[in-house]
Amino acid sequence: MASKEELVAAITDKGAEIRNAKTSGADKDAVKALVGELLALKSKYQEVTGEEYVAPGEQGSKDKSKAKKKDAAAGGAAAAGGGADERKAKKAERMAQKEQANQKAKASKSAGGGSERAYHAVIELGEAMGRREQRVWLRARVHTTRSVGKGAFLLLRQGLATVQAILFAGKGGAGITKDAVKYASGISRESVVDICGTVKLAPVPVESATQSLIEVHVEEIHVVSAAMARLPLLVEDASRPEGEGEEGGAGGDAAAEGEGEEGGAHVGPRVTASTALDYRWIDLRTPANQSIFRIQSGVCQLFRDYLAARGFVEIHSPKLLGGASEGGSNVFTLDYFGSPACLAQSPQLYKQMTAACGGFEKVFEVGPVFRAENSNTHRHLCEFTGLDLEMTIKEHYYEALELFGELFVHIFDRINERYAAELAAIGQQYPFEPLKYCRPTLRLSYYEGMKLLQDAGYDANPAEDLPTEQEKALGRIVREKFGTDFFIMDKYPLAARPFYTMPCPHDPNLSNSFDIFIRGEEIVSGAQRVHDVDLLIERAKWWQIPLASIGSYLDAFRHGAEPHAGGGIGLERVVMLFLGLKNIRKTSMFPRDPKRIAP
């Protein structure tokens, strides 16, 4: 084994060799090979000495960076001493300074949108920056800290990306003191820090970081916001793949002190679903949750863009309705300035009024839907996000059905294209098979669906609505037979659908209605609606719905209504099933069920 001195000499020589190679115009591959050798030497140096190699010339300036460090200590409440008042005074002063500096920067029209620091996102860092040893500012959370000898390693996290930050006392030009290293390694997990440092190529890949090829050599570190030392859950624990570790107890006391601890080796308790939801703001920081909700945001955007490009108009229908809802139970009621009111269970009437009666022809809405249903299942929420659409049809409700099929294929395609990193991150925690779907979308009649079930030995009755278990079974059968997890089933029994559903012209027991399924679970319910007021009244009577309770609804169809069809999509269900997740609470940021209404 080489001594430290020998390694330093070898590294210095190799550095000179590289410079020579570059100036003499050696080809890139040759230079790359030399850099590889240099990195290997540096890595060996670190092995031998326990410290990172820092070139002698890198001894930095004292004054400025020292001042910054003081700043950081003041900012990071937890670490620094001093009474609250002193801290507050310091903070105010610091803020004032910052603001003045900023205004000055503005006044002199400095670049970068008024920021004097060139902040980078962790995800933007890359090998090229490492190669040119670029100096950057980062703002990120401390995922873990680890102190080794005179050094501190911090794993910094921002969104889906992580990077290793390194401080070593006395080495290099960073002017880092022993105290600074101690201070850094004592920063509580989940604190927000500002770091200024140099991006360098990592001597060996950093397995624990998504940015495995680089690391940041810290020159300054400031705590922007200190997290309390004992957190109710750790992101690390909440990120653990399903099945790994045991379901923890009450959850509330997972320790969160990173100090002195071997990061990554820590195996804490498994976080219960309930704890995760109680402290959702922490739980949302896991890579899987960052990904799930970015994808959910993407689904909404794709839904709207697809429709807007086809002439659909977005509406915002009222959620506060006078009296009782569209003849439904399961409705939340409230007092509206002394009158009874309730929360909309769907934008049904308003979609119809605007599209079929109001002249907009094609409308959509993305908004909350309220269901006071006292059922605690994996797929019900008392408040969820409805993606609703309604459109006039010219000759057949298949016009709407086709649009639904194409809309979903469009969404699935784009999510797979644009969210590869997010899908991978989710798969790490919740392994799933990518959704199988085909185009055009497979379409079965309800009768055909029942036939498939009967052939498979199920006691399926085509005259009745499909029980949940049979839906699931049908999903499996269809997947096996047609190779798709996504299909449409239409022509449901009339009696199984709401009163405003258009009866089937061929069979009075059926209706022009459809459901759409992903992995054997319903994500859309839709239909052609009755636009003829006489038929509507007849159907309402059949259902024993008091006509007075739907007065406006009926009126709207007395004043001329176009034939129309539409449906409602449950956003959380779509995301859950697309990702093969097992519980709808995983795709609702702040789920509401009969037992949960907080946070």
Place this chain on the structure above:
Amino acid sequence: MASKEELVAAITDKGAEIRNAKTSGADKDAVKALVGELLALKSKYQEVTGEEYVAPGEQGSKDKSKAKKKDAAAGGAAAAGGGADERKAKKAERMAQKEQANQKAKASKSAGGGSERAYHAVIELGEAMGRREQRVWLRARVHTTRSVGKGAFLLLRQGLATVQAILFAGKGGAGITKDAVKYASGISRESVVDICGTVKLAPVPVESATQSLIEVHVEEIHVVSAAMARLPLLVEDASRPEGEGEEGGAGGDAAAEGEGEEGGAHVGPRVTASTALDYRWIDLRTPANQSIFRIQSGVCQLFRDYLAARGFVEIHSPKLLGGASEGGSNVFTLDYFGSPACLAQSPQLYKQMTAACGGFEKVFEVGPVFRAENSNTHRHLCEFTGLDLEMTIKEHYYEALELFGELFVHIFDRINERYAAELAAIGQQYPFEPLKYCRPTLRLSYYEGMKLLQDAGYDANPAEDLPTEQEKALGRIVREKFGTDFFIMDKYPLAARPFYTMPCPHDPNLSNSFDIFIRGEEIVSGAQRVHDVDLLIERAKWWQIPLASIGSYLDAFRHGAEPHAGGGIGLERVVMLFLGLKNIRKTSMFPRDPKRIAP
């Protein structure tokens, strides 16, 4: 009182008189007077008999048009006799035929997305089609009908566009019979019709139609949905420019008979705002409303696209909250499975939890906001659409302020570019001056704003919040001085803002907060938020907010929070003020105020 027979005779005579007057070239006013007399007679007829007057000749043509009329009658419930069962059977049969034809068309892979008819939108028609005399199918509403001699003129409306359709008995190759002409001219206003005809160049411009250079020569006409003959309001009346005509009474009885009447010459009562909202599905058909809500839809889309392109994630925060809202009054309360709950007055906490604490950094939401405020003003609603955003900031809350300014300029620019026709249509009914705005957005401090008011003689106090009248005045002053209707004012008194507002580091009486104005009215309220839990507690105490009521809020900031800022935009206000409208009910499809919760 005249007998039924007498009235029939009088009506017949009057009809002949009108026809004579028209063929002899009497002036318009004379004809109008006669039509008025005819209508009075018909109205009397209805009073006496309890039925609507139907001319004897209107007992259907024989072959095709007879079938068609029955068809129409069956569809349009109100006019035709015949038992419900018979009608239903016919309808089912018709639907079955249509569906079969459609499926056949599908099977043979016909063009046009499965439709056997090449439907065109009225807005798509053009001179080129007229020149080549293209045959088209249209589905549109009957705006007015007018019969002249052997012909009938129908003004058809679809969205913003209108076109004149013409039927002449015995003329051309269309095979139109006298009865068909009569049938067509008897179609009630606002009925939905299918028309097949040939587009031709209009011999003289059709002043009443937006498609003034062409007309459609009808070959077939079907009533798809018949509107009842007497509508609670006419689109024509509801479209009348402000100030024209008198504010009508209760509104409910504007006659809607086009038959035999001089279309366009009819001057009905002015529709009251209340009637318009009671029958909003009709009122939405006016060109101004079609335009207002298309623009509103555009504003939402532009808002989201701008933010999504900048890495913002869309969230859907819960509207059902346990306990009371963020320490506010004016909240709607409800029972949630036996526990007290309320409706969210803003997504404030959730935006902060996700952006600053949950790792998403930049979030936005478009959703309903509920305020149980008992104020009936031109700019308050109890339910409105909030366009909310929250973002982490690196060094200064001006980062958020700049984004807001650029976001709005982006929206204004695109609306002006993309919605020229809609802006013109709105201007027809509600004349307005286009919004003046500049870039970068004018920014005043609150102190500067107060100074401007004081200089203009107002008793403005920089230590207090700005009263509404002074806001208005300031808008006028700024417009005069800086030439803009759009500006930002920041550094409001701390005491005038919510407890979570970041105090100004330079002046403890001020805050890092801002409002944004259009034409002297506030459309955005925003600020940097406190991210330090100690300061947050201090501010909550100052406001005497019980800490227990904001437990989750405080917790979220104990677990590490990034500095952040954001704001909430009232969608309906933005659209109202951009368009210079006087009442927010004009930009809410189904407005909710203390006195209205229906339809």
